Amino acid sequence: MSGEGGLPLVGRRWGRILGRATKWWEAPGEDRRGLGGVPLSRRKVVAGVLLALGVGGSLWFAWGSTTYTPAELVAVRPRSIFSSGTSLGPRSSAGADGAGAPVSRVELERERRRLQAALAAHRPRGAYIVVDRGNNRIFLRKGDSLLLEGVISTGSGAVLQETTGQKRQWVFDTPAGRFTILSERPDPVWTKPDWAFLEEGKPIPTRLSERREYGSLGEYALDLGDGYMIHGTLYERLLGRSVTHGCIRVGREDLRVLVRHTGPGSQVFIF
Amino acid sequence: MACGRARGLGGGVVVALSLAASAGLLGCGRGENPPEGKGAQGATELEALRWENRLLALELELASRGSPYFLLDLEAHKLVLKSHGAILREYPLQEVLVRSRRLGGGRLRLWASLDTVWEGARVLPAVRRPRVIIRADTVTPPDPSGAVNYLPPTPEEAVPTPEAFRVRFQGGRGLLLVRGEETPPPSPSPQGFPGPSVPVPSAGKASGEIRRPGPLTRVSQWFRREPWRTDAISIRLALAPSDLGALYRSFPGGAALLVVSGRPEGRR
Numbered sequence: 001m002s003g004e005g006g007l008p009l010v011g012r013r014w015g016r017i018l019g020r021a022t023k024w025w026e027a028p029g030e031d032r033r034g035l036g037g038v039p040l041s042r043r044k045v046v047a048g049v050l051l052a053l054g055v056g057g058s059l060w061f062a063w064g065s066t067t068y069t070p071a072e073l074v075a076v077r078p079r080s081i082f083s084s085g086t087s088l089g090p091r092s093s094a095g096a097d098g099a100g101a102p103v104s105r106v107e108l109e110r111e112r113r114r115l116q117a118a119l120a121a122h123r124p125r126g127a128y129i130v131v132d133r134g135n136n137r138i139f140l141r142k143g144d145s146l147l148l149e150g151v152i153s154t155g156s157g158a159v160l161q162e163t164t165g166q167k168r169q170w171v172f173d174t175p176a177g178r179f180t181i182l183s184e185r186p187d188p189v190w191t192k193p194d195w196a197f198l199e200e201g202k203p204i205p206t207r208l209s210e211r212r213e214y215g216s217l218g219e220y221a222l223d224l225g226d227g228y229m230i231h232g233t234l235y236e237r238l239l240g241r242s243v244t245h246g247c248i249r250v251g252r253e254d255l256r257v258l259v260r261h262t263g264p265g266s267q268v269f270i271f
Numbered sequence: 272m273a274c275g276r277a278r279g280l281g282g283g284v285v286v287a288l289s290l291a292a293s294a295g296l297l298g299c300g301r302g303e304n305p306p307e308g309k310g311a312q313g314a315t316e317l318e319a320l321r322w323e324n325r326l327l328a329l330e331l332e333l334a335s336r337g338s339p340y341f342l343l344d345l346e347a348h349k350l351v352l353k354s355h356g357a358i359l360r361e362y363p364l365q366e367v368l369v370r371s372r373r374l375g376g377g378r379l380r381l382w383a384s385l386d387t388v389w390e391g392a393r394v395l396p397a398v399r400r401p402r403v404i405i406r407a408d409t410v411t412p413p414d415p416s417g418a419v420n421y422l423p424p425t426p427e428e429a430v431p432t433p434e435a436f437r438v439r440f441q442g443g444r445g446l447l448l449v450r451g452e453e454t455p456p457p458s459p460s461p462q463g464f465p466g467p468s469v470p471v472p473s474a475g476k477a478s479g480e481i482r483r484p485g486p487l488t489r490v491s492q493w494f495r496r497e498p499w500r501t502d503a504i505s506i507r508l509a510l511a512p513s514d515l516g517a518l519y520r521s522f523p524g525g526a527a528l529l530v531v532s533g534r535p536e537g538r539r
Contacts, residue, residue, distance in 0.1 A: 070346050115327035156403070171402075
């Protein structure tokens with residue numbers, strides 16, 4: 001876009017500002033005044049502009065940053081980063097870098113196999129369960145494959161306080177960490193603990209038979225120890241919400257898949 | 272061989288010694304066990320092996336800790352949450368940009384921040400989950416019909432997906448995680464049979480709409496993210512909104528991050 005004289009079109013306002021600045025610049029010395037009526041020479045103005053550019057540029061440089069894509073990063077990275085990582089991070093006990101490190105290809109390959117075997121020893125064998133508490137999701141994995149993703153219910157995070165008697169307190173959280181399935185129980189019976197009665201506003205029974213509840217844990221219960229279980233539910237409409245007392249409630253179909261692929265000894269990761 | 276000669280020249284040539292020391296391990300390796308192909312190719316192979324061993328050793332150390340840790344592969348565009356060497360969740364990345372400050376040894380700090388472990392993750396703004404306290408004497412017996420008066424929110428309702436959030440690590444290192452494009456659902460396999468890695472449909476999916484935060488909430492989120500505190504090294508990652516929300520809601524606080532920049536072969 002250009003005007004009649006081939007000049008770029010600028011807004012009327014900017015044109016006025018430009019016109020005033022030109023007039024000011026071309027005015028005789030005594031008429032050229034800055035803010036507050038201070039007389040300004042052309043030399044002072046040029047020096048001021050240069051100073052402002054210098055300070056601004058320095059600040060921009062100091063606070064600025066350089067951005068790389070991963071490909072650019074690999075291309076500009078110095079070779080010494082690969083060859084000796086002595087200044088980077090913690091040294092491995094295996095001596096993968098620094099003094100005493102293996103130097104020949106044979107040694108390096110032997111070292112790699114040893115490290116891979118050590119890492120594999122940490123990983124679970126067979127299928128394992130992953131529970132994401134923050135999103136109420138369950139995953140069944142085997143190696144790098146994802147076999148199942150399902151919606152679950154985890155601990156509500158509520159705190160129940162007993163106001164009489166022993167004045168106990170329970171926190172209904174699903175614990176995080178690595179667990180092992182201790183046992184797999186079909187048609188499990190729930191032996192209700194004291195808090196279950198307190199929460200319902202009922203007196204705590206003395207007889208064990210009064211604590212037993214049938215059917216509420218669904219078709220299977222996978223025992224993780226300390227009273228925590230992965231089990232089914234009667235209330236599938238509540239799946240996806242944090243409503244449990246610490247156990248992990250799973251839908252019927254998902255629970256059947258879990259039981260089919262895991263068993264006592266299988267690993268469960270809760271995060 | 273080259274090492275031996277450099278040593279043989281004695282203490283007079285300090286520069287030569289320091290150069291030999293900087294490239295030392297590689298040169299000695301070549302002398303003892305010459306590569307089959309060209310010299311440069313053999314050197315790169317040794318570099319790659321050394322690099323792999325170093326990362327394996329670092330991951331082994333993280334796996335031994337017993338707590339969850341992240342593995343960020345910049346080249347493969349993948350962020351993986353792991354524990355004991357096992358994959359917990361994978362978050363595909365749509366965009367990766369690495370930023371370092373110009374001053375204050377920016378480049379040196381950048382090289383020192385790659386292929387190493389970042390410690391002490393802190394999510395900003397932190398996820399807040401208030402606890403409900405129930406006093407046993409205030410509880411009333413449940414409705415025998417099974418009707419529920421109060422339905423707690425789903426995680427998506429309680430903690431909506433943010434536009435962006437930061438994870439700060441020790442030593443002025445940080446991640447900026449931003450909302451990318453929504454990825455289409457995976458298409459079914461052409462044969463009509465689900466592959467081994469296709470997720471089995473779940474019985475019940477979480478219901479409830481995700482509400483977009485209002486302007487006031489967004490301003491408060493901006494303040495809580497502390498964007499005025501710039502990191503010396505920052506990696507910007509764009510994730511699909513569903514992945515971003517999932518990561519934000521369940522980011523394990525204090526987790527370590529192993530940043531993997533790329534194999535040495537990529538330089539050729």
